[in-house]
Amino acid sequence: MTALTTAALGSVEASLAAGVSGVPLAVGDISNLFTSPTELASVFIEGLAKASLYLMIASGLTLTFGLMDVINFAHGAFTMYGAYIAGTAVLTVGVGSMGAVSSVGVFVLLIIGVFVLLALLGVVFEVALIRRLYEYPPIYMILLTFGISITMEELMRIIVDYWNVNSGREAVGWSIPREETVPEVLQGTFDVAGISIGGLHPFQILLGVLTVAGIWYFLNETRYGLFVRAGVEDDEMARALGINIKRTFTVVFAIGSGLAGAAGVMLMWSPLWRVNVPLALGVLLPAFVIVIVGGLGSFKGTVVASVLVGMLDALATWAFQVKVVTFTDVDQLLIFAILVVMLILQPRGLFGVEGQGDHG
Amino acid sequence: MSPESARSLPVPSWAGQYLRDHALHALVVAFFILYPFAYDLFVGQFGLIAETVLLRPRTMLTVLWLGLFAMSFDFISGYTGYLSFGHATFFGIGAYFVVLGYNGQLPLLPGELPFMTLLVLGGVVAAVAAVLVGLIAFRLSGVYFAMITLGVSEILFVAAENFDFLTPGGSDPSDGVTPGTPSGIETFTPELGVPLVDALQVEIGAFGDTSLLGIDLGPIFNETSAAIVVSYFAIGAFVLVSYLAMQRIIHSPFGRVMIAISENEERAQAIGYNTFWYKMGAFAISAFFGAVAGGLLVGYQGFIDPQNSFFFLVTGFALVAAIIGGLKTLVGPLFGYFFLEWVEEFLAREGSGGGLQPFLEQNLPDSLLDATISGGLTVSKALDSFMTGHGEFYAGIIFVLFVLFVPVGLLGTLRLRFGTQSLSKHVSHRLGALGSETEADDQ
Numbered sequence: 001m002t003a004l005t006t007a008a009l010g011s012v013e014a015s016l017a018a019g020v021s022g023v024p025l026a027v028g029d030i031s032n033l034f035t036s037p038t039e040l041a042s043v044f045i046e047g048l049a050k051a052s053l054y055l056m057i058a059s060g061l062t063l064t065f066g067l068m069d070v071i072n073f074a075h076g077a078f079t080m081y082g083a084y085i086a087g088t089a090v091l092t093v094g095v096g097s098m099g100a101v102s103s104v105g106v107f108v109l110l111i112i113g114v115f116v117l118l119a120l121l122g123v124v125f126e127v128a129l130i131r132r133l134y135e136y137p138p139i140y141m142i143l144l145t146f147g148i149s150i151t152m153e154e155l156m157r158i159i160v161d162y163w164n165v166n167s168g169r170e171a172v173g174w175s176i177p178r179e180e181t182v183p184e185v186l187q188g189t190f191d192v193a194g195i196s197i198g199g200l201h202p203f204q205i206l207l208g209v210l211t212v213a214g215i216w217y218f219l220n221e222t223r224y225g226l227f228v229r230a231g232v233e234d235d236e237m238a239r240a241l242g243i244n245i246k247r248t249f250t251v252v253f254a255i256g257s258g259l260a261g262a263a264g265v266m267l268m269w270s271p272l273w274r275v276n277v278p279l280a281l282g283v284l285l286p287a288f289v290i291v292i293v294g295g296l297g298s299f300k301g302t303v304v305a306s307v308l309v310g311m312l313d314a315l316a317t318w319a320f321q322v323k324v325v326t327f328t329d330v331d332q333l334l335i336f337a338i339l340v341v342m343l344i345l346q347p348r349g350l351f352g353v354e355g356q357g358d359h360g
Numbered sequence: 361m362s363p364e365s366a367r368s369l370p371v372p373s374w375a376g377q378y379l380r381d382h383a384l385h386a387l388v389v390a391f392f393i394l395y396p397f398a399y400d401l402f403v404g405q406f407g408l409i410a411e412t413v414l415l416r417p418r419t420m421l422t423v424l425w426l427g428l429f430a431m432s433f434d435f436i437s438g439y440t441g442y443l444s445f446g447h448a449t450f451f452g453i454g455a456y457f458v459v460l461g462y463n464g465q466l467p468l469l470p471g472e473l474p475f476m477t478l479l480v481l482g483g484v485v486a487a488v489a490a491v492l493v494g495l496i497a498f499r500l501s502g503v504y505f506a507m508i509t510l511g512v513s514e515i516l517f518v519a520a521e522n523f524d525f526l527t528p529g530g531s532d533p534s535d536g537v538t539p540g541t542p543s544g545i546e547t548f549t550p551e552l553g554v555p556l557v558d559a560l561q562v563e564i565g566a567f568g569d570t571s572l573l574g575i576d577l578g579p580i581f582n583e584t585s586a587a588i589v590v591s592y593f594a595i596g597a598f599v600l601v602s603y604l605a606m607q608r609i610i611h612s613p614f615g616r617v618m619i620a621i622s623e624n625e626e627r628a629q630a631i632g633y634n635t636f637w638y639k640m641g642a643f644a645i646s647a648f649f650g651a652v653a654g655g656l657l658v659g660y661q662g663f664i665d666p667q668n669s670f671f672f673l674v675t676g677f678a679l680v681a682a683i684i685g686g687l688k689t690l691v692g693p694l695f696g697y698f699f700l701e702w703v704e705e706f707l708a709r710e711g712s713g714g715g716l717q718p719f720l721e722q723n724l725p726d727s728l729l730d731a732t733i734s735g736g737l738t739v740s741k742a743l744d745s746f747m748t749g750h751g752e753f754y755a756g757i758i759f760v761l762f763v764l765f766v767p768v769g770l771l772g773t774l775r776l777r778f779g780t781q782s783l784s785k786h787v788s789h790r791l792g793a794l795g796s797e798t799e800a801d802d803q
Binding site: 071129132136138139140141143144147148149150151152153154155157161162169179204281285289333336337339340343344347 | 364443496500502504507508510511514515518519521554676679680683688692742745750751753756757759760763767795
């Protein structure tokens with residue numbers, strides 16, 4: 001269960017073969033980055049793409065965690081389910097051999113479909129389980145969702161096991177091979193004015209921007225967003241004004257779960273994540289880091305933190321590729337180092353609200 | 361103490377009182393001592409049925425060290441209310457210290473030190489690490505405290521998976537480290553027992569000593585390897601001593617302040633306690649015993665990898681065990697692990713041992729086992745895929761049910777029913793007035 005390492009493996013397989021030396025840091029050609037604007041630009045674009053992925057996995061969490069104070073440890077499991085559903089659908093439809101337009105069409109349909117499915121699952125969990133514990137100290141929410149998470153993960157293992165045995169494929173493993181699901185147009189890289197861009201990057205950035213715009217619109221321009229903000233501010237007062245807080249929280253949790261699933265669809269295509277069961281934990285921990293670094297209760301903070309972490313991650317990956325750093329999981333190390341440094345310097349995170357997350 | 365009993369018995373007067381105070385402890389210890397004998401007897405007598413229902417002694421060993429780890433987790437998280445979400449840090453430090461220390465890979469330390477020395481030194485190192493982490497982490501509370509401890513443990517996890525320093529032989533550090541691997545270092549023979557008394561020391565491990573206190577256990581046990589039983593008693597004794605030490609601290613004035621911190625830290629400060637240093641002390645003590653648990657694991661299995669030491673789920677399952685057994689009950693988490701392992705082994709066979717699946721496999725009629733459900737899937741294969749190695753599935757469901765319906769855990773419920781100890785303020789929401797009633801009759 002190398003949950004965290006699977007993430008980093010994709011990008012570094014080549015360098016791994018070359019061998020990793022014992023010294024984690026060695027002075028190399030770091031000046032390259034600053035003398036070559038095209039290299040800088042491609043690192044920047046990769047950083048944006050990574051930031052978009054981080055944003056997508058963290059945005060659902062920031063809604064439930066920041067606004068409702070529900071620390072959802074099952075978030076990663078929702079993402080993993082989203083990835084599996086999408087992966088299975090893509091394999092069934094056979095996207096790999098489709099043209100550019102139809103495969104992107106299928107992808108958009110998938111995002112919507114998975115969002116709806118997991119939002120419904122979120123409603124079920126909220127009404128049946130989560131709702132019982134709103135009055136409890138927050139630690140109970142961690143416990144409950146952690147229990148849900150390990151159950152969901154193991155259930156997926158059982159399902160995959162069952163599916164493999166049923167179709168006579170005894171030991172295929174948990175993962176769905178990425179190569180079979182990515183349409184050809186999005187594989188490989190292309191050059192724009194000498195800048196090398198991964199085929200998936202513009203697509204990921206676009207989705208990230210759409211996510212930010214969608215959530216911002218929901219929170220600030222819709223009636224429900226108003227209810228949510230009112231409920232967070234003072235739920236007793238909001239109730240007195242006739243707002244159905246219970247239903248509002250159900251809706252927020254459903255949206256959070258749906259977003260987690262949609263992120264899973266996106267991660268299905270990312271070489272760094274892939275569809276497998278450890279994805280659940282691999283997504284959960286960075287998502288938490290981003291929400292905490294950005295500050296609890298602040299969507300703006302989450303966006304800024306995603307960009308920060310994404311950029312640093314891209315820099316670290318680049319440093320690894322040019323062998324300035326010879327430490328395999330440097331991006332994983334970096335994420336938690338950011339968390340620790342941030343909590344030392346600014347315990348409330350970048351844009352944290354006083355009092356949020358303190359108790360318990 | 362009653363004068364009669366003191367007069368009629370040829371033992372010191374305090375002994376009777378002591379035994380009465382610890383009657384429950386004595387019962388539990390007796391249960392754990394008799395367990396391997398009972399297992400052997402029942403399995404010899406009833407065969408497969410007993411194997412299906414009873415935990416294997418090898419699994420009981422796991423319960424012991426993981427139970428100790430979960431107790432140390434409860435010591436800080438339950439009693440002070442600061443959720444140490446990266447507690448695996450200390451488990452890992454203890455485990456890795458024993459390996460690296462034995463291999464002579466640590467500065468200032470000669471290689472091949474005795475196991476007990478490494479165990480205690482590893483605990484001290486973990487306590488120092490806890491103080492360093494605490495200097496930062498105790499400036500925060502709530503979710504922030506949990507996240508910063510988690511961050512530290514994840515950093516160490518990634519480091520343990522990647523640092524080549526750990527494996528000078530050139531193997532992949534993520535595959536784990538083994539004591540005694542470098543050339544020139546003798547084979548690892550961990551001796552556990554009373555220091556300086558040779559007769560009271562045994563070598564633990566699957567290939568360790570088979571006799572205890574001069575009695576050869578080989579002929580007595582037919583169903584279990586005698587080396588496992590010897591290790592079980594030695595490690596069990598160590599866990600018992602550790603538990604009594606922690607329990608002593610909880611019942612000391614220091615422990616009262618810890619509980620005061622969990623109930624209302626501001627009030628404890630207002631009375632004049634410097635809660636910061638009390639929390640640091642509690643954290644260091646907890647880290648010490650967490651590291652000892654990790655060291656015991658290495659002592660028995662002579663091997664450790666990052667997945668089973670620094671990994672997030674190591675803390676996660678200690679938390680699960682603590683909740684099932686009862687947070688803020690100290691020994692409860694051990695029972696929690698016992699229960700958890702029992703459920704997992706019963707419903708999900710791991711490796712060679714026990715559980716419901718081999719029982720069904722043997723006792724269901726062949727016609728049913730070979731019946732096809734769909735495709736190439738027979739009932740037998742379905743049983744195999746649902747009941748082999750998926751223990752976490754059942755553990756998760758049980759855990760959710762506990763959180764919802766038995767939030768005080770097994771031991772917590774018993775103590776509530778029979779009212780021997782104060783109960784956690786954590787559950788005051790649910791228990792309301794009941795919780796404050798039991799508060800009064802505290803020993």
